[in-house]
Amino acid sequence: MIKHLLISAAIVTASFATASAETVRWARAGDSITMDPHAQNEGPTHTLSHQIYDTLLHRDMAGAIIPSLATEWAALSDNPNVWRFTLRKGVVFHDGSDFTSEDVVFSLNRAMADGSEMKELLSSVKEVRAVDSHIVDVETNGANPLLINNLTNMFMMDKGWSEDNKVTTPHDVAKGETNFATMNTNGTGAFMLVSRAVDEKTILKANPNYWGKDIYPNQVTEIIYTPIQSSATRVAALLSGEVDIIQDVPVQDLGRVSASADLQLATAAQNRVIFFGLDTVNGPTANLKVRQAMNIAINRDSIKKIVMRGQSDPTGVIMPPFVNGWTEALNQHPQYDLNKAKALMKDAGYSNGFDIVLNCPNDRYVNDESICQAAVGMMAKIGITVTLDAKPKAQHFPIAKGGEADFYMLGWGVPTFDSHYIFNYLVHSQTNDRGSWNPTGYSNADVDAMIVSLESETDLTKRDDTIAKIWAAVQVAQMYLPIHNQVLNWGMRKDIMFDVQPEDTPLFQFLTFK
Amino acid sequence: MTFIILNRLFQAVLVLLFVALISFLIFRFVGNPVENLMGQEATLAQRAALEEALGLNDPIHIQYFDFLWKAVRFDFGNSYRGALPVAELIASRLPATLELALTSALFAVIFGVFMGIYTAINRGSVITNFILSSSLIGVSLPTFLIGILLIWLFSVELNWLPSFGRGEVVDLGWWKTGFLSESGLKSLVLPAITLGLYQMTLIMRLTRSEMLEVLRQDYIRLARALGLTNKAVYFFHALPNILIPVITIGGLQLGSVIAFAIITETVFQWPGVGLLFINAVYFVDIPVMSAYLLLVGFAFVLINLIVDLSYFFIDPRLRDSELKDEA
Numbered sequence: 001m002i003k004h005l006l007i008s009a010a011i012v013t014a015s016f017a018t019a020s021a022e023t024v025r026w027a028r029a030g031d032s033i034t035m036d037p038h039a040q041n042e043g044p045t046h047t048l049s050h051q052i053y054d055t056l057l058h059r060d061m062a063g064a065i066i067p068s069l070a071t072e073w074a075a076l077s078d079n080p081n082v083w084r085f086t087l088r089k090g091v092v093f094h095d096g097s098d099f100t101s102e103d104v105v106f107s108l109n110r111a112m113a114d115g116s117e118m119k120e121l122l123s124s125v126k127e128v129r130a131v132d133s134h135i136v137d138v139e140t141n142g143a144n145p146l147l148i149n150n151l152t153n154m155f156m157m158d159k160g161w162s163e164d165n166k167v168t169t170p171h172d173v174a175k176g177e178t179n180f181a182t183m184n185t186n187g188t189g190a191f192m193l194v195s196r197a198v199d200e201k202t203i204l205k206a207n208p209n210y211w212g213k214d215i216y217p218n219q220v221t222e223i224i225y226t227p228i229q230s231s232a233t234r235v236a237a238l239l240s241g242e243v244d245i246i247q248d249v250p251v252q253d254l255g256r257v258s259a260s261a262d263l264q265l266a267t268a269a270q271n272r273v274i275f276f277g278l279d280t281v282n283g284p285t286a287n288l289k290v291r292q293a294m295n296i297a298i299n300r301d302s303i304k305k306i307v308m309r310g311q312s313d314p315t316g317v318i319m320p321p322f323v324n325g326w327t328e329a330l331n332q333h334p335q336y337d338l339n340k341a342k343a344l345m346k347d348a349g350y351s352n353g354f355d356i357v358l359n360c361p362n363d364r365y366v367n368d369e370s371i372c373q374a375a376v377g378m379m380a381k382i383g384i385t386v387t388l389d390a391k392p393k394a395q396h397f398p399i400a401k402g403g404e405a406d407f408y409m410l411g412w413g414v415p416t417f418d419s420h421y422i423f424n425y426l427v428h429s430q431t432n433d434r435g436s437w438n439p440t441g442y443s444n445a446d447v448d449a450m451i452v453s454l455e456s457e458t459d460l461t462k463r464d465d466t467i468a469k470i471w472a473a474v475q476v477a478q479m480y481l482p483i484h485n486q487v488l489n490w491g492m493r494k495d496i497m498f499d500v501q502p503e504d505t506p507l508f509q510f511l512t513f514k
Numbered sequence: 515m516t517f518i519i520l521n522r523l524f525q526a527v528l529v530l531l532f533v534a535l536i537s538f539l540i541f542r543f544v545g546n547p548v549e550n551l552m553g554q555e556a557t558l559a560q561r562a563a564l565e566e567a568l569g570l571n572d573p574i575h576i577q578y579f580d581f582l583w584k585a586v587r588f589d590f591g592n593s594y595r596g597a598l599p600v601a602e603l604i605a606s607r608l609p610a611t612l613e614l615a616l617t618s619a620l621f622a623v624i625f626g627v628f629m630g631i632y633t634a635i636n637r638g639s640v641i642t643n644f645i646l647s648s649s650l651i652g653v654s655l656p657t658f659l660i661g662i663l664l665i666w667l668f669s670v671e672l673n674w675l676p677s678f679g680r681g682e683v684v685d686l687g688w689w690k691t692g693f694l695s696e697s698g699l700k701s702l703v704l705p706a707i708t709l710g711l712y713q714m715t716l717i718m719r720l721t722r723s724e725m726l727e728v729l730r731q732d733y734i735r736l737a738r739a740l741g742l743t744n745k746a747v748y749f750f751h752a753l754p755n756i757l758i759p760v761i762t763i764g765g766l767q768l769g770s771v772i773a774f775a776i777i778t779e780t781v782f783q784w785p786g787v788g789l790l791f792i793n794a795v796y797f798v799d800i801p802v803m804s805a806y807l808l809l810v811g812f813a814f815v816l817i818n819l820i821v822d823l824s825y826f827f828i829d830p831r832l833r834d835s836e837l838k839d840e841a
Contacts (some may be wrong), residue, residue, distance in 0.1 A: 229780055425555070
């Protein structure tokens with residue numbers, strides 16, 4: 001796959017060697033929050049950082065891990081606790097200084113410092129050591145087969161530049177700090193920051209000394225990035241030709257974009273699953289039969305058809321298809337069966353139904369509130385009277401997570417592409433350092449032990465078996481009612497060739513023009 | 515005069531204290547900023563530690579007085595979103611909002627007053643009826659819908675004007691202006707109309723009814739009997755008498771134009787303080803929200819003061835009574 005991609009990329013590059021300077025005007029709903037690459041762990045912020053900064057390894061436009069600043073990586077054969085990374089030679093930062101192992105040691109330590117929002121992903125790291133100028137060892141507390149999955153958004157900064165500008169740690173919001181790296185950059189990436197006005201316009205130009213010049217097409221010479229919050233305006237800007245590519249195309253406007261003669265729509269499955277959570281300790285939902293009844297009372301196909309206008313993939317498991325552990329069998333969503341659901345309600349002693357509040361966000365997921373409204377109607381058919389409480393995400397998440405909600409909506413993306421990331425936050429019992437997103441009260445000591453064992457199991461077959469066992473337990477307990485995986489839509493000019501990346505992260509060095 | 519200004523300034527301080535208090539009471543219902551500040555990987559212990567460090571667990575009156583103590587020294591802290599100093603952020607966004615507000619206020623006053631006079635003088639004409647009935651759109655349609663309609667017509671269908679942003683801005687060092695470039699001026703047209711349409715309609719209807727009222731007065735009849743030209747009657751005898759209510763409403767509306775630019779700025783991605791505020795609300799960026807609300811409160815108080823003082827220059831009776839009081 002990668003080989004194929006590189007070859008086709010090389011051909012494209014060769015045939016477009018004489019292509020003229022191409023500017024791409026790009027818009028999406030939200031702006032990056034900060035240019036400091038370790039200060040926030042958030043989609044739009046990482047996306048902009050990816051154009052300017054590189055990681056040791058990253059995910060290509062299809063979601064597969066490919067080499068970036070590291071060309072090779074492997075755990076040491078005599079010590080599985082140490083990952084060895086061989087760095088790419090001849091890489092320079094935008095200011096001309098060389099990229100060496102001391103920058104990697106510095107950057108990983110910076111990402112683990114107080115104030116970094118990336119430190120959780122590196123919590124297993126004990127020490128980072130430079131072996132020579134282009135070899136780095138990362139030692140973990142116990143073997144960590146997943147370490148590389150956690151490095152795909154871990155950006156590399158220049159040690160010298162950071163020291164000169166006093167940005168050796170990320171700005172710590174709690175201390176009210178601000179720093180030079182918030183608005184200034186020095187990466188090794190395909191593009192260099194020219195100017196930036198927050199929420200207004202960010203201009204990037206191609207890096208003439210980019211190490212990937214001969215690897216990727218690199219046909220874009222300039223990027224003008226403008227966040228446009230209002231979805232109607234964003235679509236209008238694309239239709240009127242003021243921008244060339246937009247992310248976050250609202251589902252109601254998909255038809256308008258694809259109907260335009262000059263535009264096209266690129267669609268792909270997103271790495272984000274949407275589901276409902278249920279309280280398994282108190283109230284009627286503590287009864288497994290009630291949860292089973294609610295699960296088959298949800299008509300996922302009609303949610304897809306009516307609420308999502310076809311833009312979703314109904315699922316039977318709270319796991320997007322990219323994730324290690326995903327199987328077709330798990331993904332099979334339960335048959336909608338009203339009679340069986342009513343019978344289950346009767347068995348549970350709730351033939352007259354009950355009242356419950358559904359907590360729902362209204363500004364987080366695609367059509368989140370409408371999905372909840374649909375669920376209200378579907379639950380009414382089996383006698384459950386649902387009161388919908390839809391709030392902005394800043395208010396919804398504390399309620400959903402704090403254990404106050406009996407019935408709530410949540411979405412989950414899996415940046416590590418491994419089931420452990422779902423288990424650790426959503427399935428493990430809620431403790432101080434695990435299960436922070438599991439307010440359902442579900443707590444199973446055996447499952448907890450299996451989840452922890454995944455972190456150090458280096459025998460991948462055995463590990464996959466454990467993952468399958470945990471999923472089996474989750475599917476039986478049904479504290480979550482899966483709904484669907486979201487679908488990503490990018491609207492763009494017809495002459496642009498660009499695959500939709502499953503993490504919604506366009507990497508512009510891959511973009512080509514027809 | 516000095517007494518009135520001092521009195522008003524004292525009232526202003528009270529109003530601002532009150533605004534700050536109300537906003538602090540509201541902030542508790544906006545949500546928890548920690549949600550946005552920490553990635554989804556953060557543990558419960560880390561969240562609790564950050565809440566403590568930000569002082570979110572302090573009683574509301576402690577947070578309030580802490581904010582006031584810093585605010586009197588113009589220290590509004592750093593934004594949670596992006597970590598830039600709030601004072602700097604607002605200062606960098608204010609020119610965009612003020613230019614937009616000024617343009618739409620001028621649009622509203624000029625078109626409002628002239629169309630108001632025209633429709634009062636030419637009662638029952640076809641043009642008057644057209645203006646009056648179409649002006650209902652201005653008062654009845656919500657701002658965001660007008661904005662989207664204008665974008666659809668002038669950007670998507672006709673391709674005349676840009677649908678978003680501020681175009682090229684010229685940096686004067688202390689002020690970034692869109693007035694000095696073609697794309698900046700073009701970008702200003704749709705948002706200014708969207709923002710000013712309601713005010714224009716209001717001013718037009720007010721001018722028209724005041725004008726009709728004044729034209730019935732004896733001194734107008736006398737002026738006509740003296741054989742003065744229509745122009746002299748309308749503009750030198752009638753117009754000054756309708757200005758007081760028009761200025762009062764117009765001035766108050768200027769405050770709302772600044773405050774309600776939020777919606778227009780969101781529709782047109784206009785990089786002003788309104789957009790800053792909306793993003794702050796989504797992010798629960800308490801330092802930015804509280805500073806913005808104080809700013810808007812201050813703008814209202816200041817505009818009211820200016821409106822009050824302007825009466826003295828327009829209405830000779832007020833000047834005279836003031837002199838008598840002092841004498």
